[in-house]
Amino acid sequence: MEISFSYCNLGVLYRFEGLVMGSSELRSPTLNLSIACPQLTPAASTFPAAASNYCQLDELLTEEEKDLQIKVRQFMENEVAPIISKFWEKAEFPFHLIPKMSTLGIAGGTIKALSEPNHGSDASSLNTTARKVPGGWILNGQKRWPANSSFADIFVVLACNTSTNQINGFIVNGGAPGLKISKIDNKMSLRVVQNCDILLEDVFVPDDDRLPGANSFQDLVKIYSISPHTIGDTDLTDYVAYIQALSFSRVIVAWISIGIAAGVYDACLRHLGERKQFGAPLAAFQLNQEKLVWLLGWRLYKLHDSGRMTTGQASLGKAWITKKARETVALGRELLGGNGIVTDFHVGKAFCDMESLYTYEGSYEVNALIVARDITGIASIRPASRL
Template identity: 75%
Template sequence: MTCGDQAAQLGSESQKDKYLPSLSKLHKVCAYALTEPDYGSDASSLNTVARKVPGGWVLNGRKRWPGNSSFADVLVVLARNTSTNQVNGFIVNGGSPGLQISKIENKVSMRMVQNCDIELKNVFVPEDDRLPGANSFQDLVNSLAFSRVMAAWVSIGIAVGVYDACRRYLGERKQWRVPLAAFQLNQEKLVRMLGNIQAMWLFGWRLCKLHGSGKMTIGQASLGKAWITKQARETVALGRELFGGNGIVTDFHVGKAFCDMETVYTYEGSYEINALIVAREITGISSIRPTSRL
């Protein structure tokens, strides 16, 4: 979804006409390549470069973590323009010569998503496939704000699923000849989960209203992503506790959700990075770049 959003917000009209219809109907899959092996939170320091050549651009570098890129038809790749030193966006077709993609193995979370390592060796991109709205890293940051809201809603969905599973489980499983739902401590945890979900839902709804009216700031999006995923993480952890030993197996859904929530808590900016973005907006002081010590 982020990849399609990038094309919609930063692409030309001809690029939108060419790519968005098939992407919106899921006839084609798109992957978004920003993070690199050595640059995650410090994404603006990326090393992948784009060199201008007759008729287009040549890309060289490495990317890590783009979801489902192993079978993507199209990739949006961010690279540093060697002429301007600014970060630009490029549309790369899957299977392009010089594009090497390998699936990351041994994940314990979000296993259904095929995250990959990508290497670009002299990959040619026609001039028509450069995103004209991506002329700096700030352009890309602005377009990514809503993807943080989407990550927040993913967490809400995971938390709601765990809550529903817990409510059924506590009513069906018995210990000492009574349902687990009869115990006061279990009831308190269930109520805490529901309170978290209601608060997360209202926060997510408010962010969508702000975005729809064009009033949402980057700090508000980061606050939503940071706080909602934090509350969802607590909610899912409570659910795992309520399931006892059954909470660490995939049979009852909760064990898988517990692991998946760790991924959502981290991607689209970690809790700490998003918190610092919010703090920068409300104080006017940036503390994201620490002073190096030699």
Template identity: 75%
Template sequence: MRGNRAAQLGSEAQDKYLPSLSKLHKVCAYAMTEPEYGSDASSLNTVARKVPGGWVLNGRKRWPGNSSFADVLVVLARNTSTNQVNGFIVDGGSPGLKISKIENKVSMRIVQNCDIELENVFVSDDDRLPGANSFQDLVNSLAFSRVMAAWVSIGIAVGVYDACQRYLGERKQFGVPLAAFQLNQEKLVRMLGNIQAMWLLGWRLSKLHSSSKMTIGQASLGKAWITKQARETVALGRELLGGNGIVTDFHVGKAFCDLETVYTYEGSYEVNALIVAREITGISSIRPTTSRL
């Protein structure tokens, strides 16, 4: 709720949630995406209606990670009085809150993504985020989460590189280690080059954020470009392992699948690219026209 210098969206009273969350004694999930609204999250349908002493929430959410066992959820809902998107802290055991795990995932299987239904869920006035009075307020506070996603993809890429370097030195074909073949060496070098460049951009964005100079476009650039390069890097690693690249025993196949999730969440590559383009050109092309030429 609070940043390193000032409150972000929350109130002083809501700081009570932080000690247990920071120590992982309790878990929080963030509920923004809906079944019909992913990239177009600002059009969300979940509504919050003012009642004496608080708010009543109705709607559906999809994909919040670890929400099946979350103690609290931060839910984005449209204020029926102002038509603006606001934020609400919802207790995980609230009456009217129904949570079901999304089955048959092939990527990031350790994360429990869920479908959520809110049917007349009551939230007290004390648990409305006072600083979240519009969708833009929420977007500004979440910019660094895109940098965090970029760092996740860097970590995955580094793990794949390390696994491939060991594998090429140990696995022999035609009587010599796979590391002796020129094509394999070139792929390994390309992976290392990608990682170094990704690392430097991630470091730069972290420094900009720590000095409160990072823009939304810069965060989107980092998320879009770094995850794209990480995707190429793990694909090269999967090639280097041949058939062993698709089994979980060697970890690379799992990492290959997991990165597909990181590439998509916190805004797809395309959406983040358009956010960057809007910042550098001053022209927004995110909302296309439906009229025909």
């Protein structure tokens, strides 16, 4: 904190000295964003064609998928790109876009309350409890990070059954007595997403709102996961079953990372083609890592869609893709120089947001251990004393 505070004061001091001295830098007019990067301003009705498809991976898409891609791209460039940086800076969600987004018919989901303040990757040791009472259950505990939970109508809360010591699932209404939700402030990443802390104090859940058939993590896999593959007769521990349930979520995170990497590639390539230094454009820009992760992500999707994707493959995709996307975005921010930390150019925002994607749905290290277990058949995720 002292270093950050001192650096901040030093920056203010330099700024003050510049004002007093009347430096030429401060007398210069403010850089016009429409000149520096015209495709990132509200005045731009459409962006140029994507520059990140040099390998013509669109050929892997069906005509229906290509039409949907164009539809979503037009919505993002016309409705989202011109305003999203302001919402990111304010850490607010653009609620007015929800009705418009719903017309696309491309997304939907359930807000899941799983992670806790003291349990992230070690999700089999949840502290949130569910105690049986006449007519229902009493839930007590805390959850941390459920995205957009500040405006959710219902939650799926995972809690430890005090009678069986197994993890059960419960549907909790957003207005339930004893349920307290507070937004997590001061995030440096994914600022538009409304992550929250959830406190459950003697929250009553009727028997009808307990997920039927969900008596353990193994059962929750079948309910929670969209993945079509089955567990079969394999004797899985709770932790392994939990990881398997998250396979599809990790594929989604991998695809988000690919999108960020491709977007940064486009923005940087255009910026370097437009901006000149020393009388020449900064067009010597080679950033092709995202092509590899794009292809890998597509292959994982096809494996998943056909029911052949393993838990290890999902973890490999999440770990590899987010790592490469992180490197891509960092290089993109570097190539934009000072403009790389200004949200108007979108790359700085993507740089911060990528840190969250690299971390959640299993850290790089945890996913690497899952892949190693898939290859060797030996689990090393937990300390030896707990194996």
